[in-house]
Amino acid sequence: MSPVSHSEWDRPADASSPHEGGFRAQIDISTTRGGPRYGELNEELRRLMDLARYACPPEELTEAMIAQVRALNENLAKVQVDEWETPSGTRIDLPSRGNLTLPPYVVTDGGPDGVIADVTFRPFHLGGNKAAHGGHIAVAFDDLGGLASALKVEGVTRTAYLTVGYRSLTPLDTPLQMRTWVETLDGRKAFVKGTLHDGDRLCADVDALFIALKPGQP
Numbered sequence: 578m579s580p581v582s583h584s585e586w587d588r589p590a591d592a593s594s595p596h597e598g599g600f601r602a603q604i605d606i607s608t609t610r611g612g613p614r615y616g617e618l619n620e621e622l623r624r625l626m627d628l629a630r631y632a633c634p635p636e637e638l639t640e641a642m643i644a645q646v647r648a649l650n651e652n653l654a655k656v657q658v659d660e661w662e663t664p665s666g667t668r669i670d671l672p673s674r675g676n677l678t679l680p681p682y683v684v685t686d687g688g689p690d691g692v693i694a695d696v697t698f699r700p701f702h703l704g705g706n707k708a709a710h711g712g713h714i715a716v717a718f719d720d721l722g723g724l725a726s727a728l729k730v731e732g733v734t735r736t737a738y739l740t741v742g743y744r745s746l747t748p749l750d751t752p753l754q755m756r757t758w759v760e761t762l763d764g765r766k767a768f769v770k771g772t773l774h775d776g777d778r779l780c781a782d783v784d785a786l787f788i789a790l791k792p793g794q795p
């Protein structure tokens with residue numbers, strides 16, 4: 578598999594790639610939006626989620642922290658932009674393209690033949706008994722399956738269905754290997770398969786259908 582060619586995706590809006598409604602014929606990518614420390618901000622926010630998930634604060638500390646988080650939120654409220662302008666989801670130099678809401682992954686190989694990524698479910702992705710929540714595993718498959726289909730069809734795709742098999746427990750705080758690839762491409766339909774491994778052990782697999790969007794499709 579050849580490494581992902583970023584230049585193929587980095588196209589501004591023009592007549593053949595209109596930025597209208599919810600449709601983007603090409604996805605704008607960036608390595609600069611949000612500045613050089615945006616990734617560090619994301620990482621601190623993930624740490625906040627990790628710590629908050631397992632915290633049991635006394636009342637006076639809860640009060641102090643509400644004020645602190647309110648102050649943080651007020652700063653974030655001052656710098657709101659729309660979904661097409663935010664660095665989140667477009668910063669290809671950062672884990673999960675800078676999208677804080679996704680389980681952090683790093684793509685190590687990707688192209689029309691498929692995607693390989695190291696995924697780490699964080700402590701805040703807890704489902705129970707030290708294992709990752711199944712919904713978060715599905716989110717990772719959705720995004721990396723979406724990436725594999727996008728690289729195959731060279732355009733935006735949308736999930737039609739996604740079926741996850743949970744084969745064994747998925748550990749937290751452990752770099753895991755996720756693979757996704759288009760098994761069959763039939764017109765606009767990209768049938769995707771994928772696996773999630775902890776070393777040699779299969780944790781989960783996926784069977785999904787992604788549909789390539791038509792120009793102008795919302």
Ligand SMILES: CCCCCCCC/C=C\CCCCCCCC(=O)SCCNC(=O)CCNC(=O)[C@H](O)C(C)(C)COP(=O)(O)OP(=O)(O)OC[C@H]1O[C@@H](n2cnc3c(N)ncnc32)[C@H](O)[C@@H]1OP(=O)(O)O
Nearest residue numbers: 581586604669684719720723724727735736737738766788
């Ligand atoms: C380091 C790398 C750098 C590279 C940079 C890359 C940039 C990043 C790129 C990428 C990564 C991003 C990744 C994100 C991924 C996340 C994706 C999501 O979560 S999407 C949100 C959830 N999904 C929805 O909300 C869909 C809701 N549903 C719909 O919108 C429609 O139903 C849709 C689009 C799925 C299909 O609708 P229609 O009108 O376009 O098409 P119709 O004609 O209905 O279906 C087309 C064909 O598909 C079949 N089909 C449709 N749905 C099906 C289903 N559920 N099961 C089976 N077949 C289905 C139909 O039977 C038809 O088949 P016949 O052509 O007739 O053979």
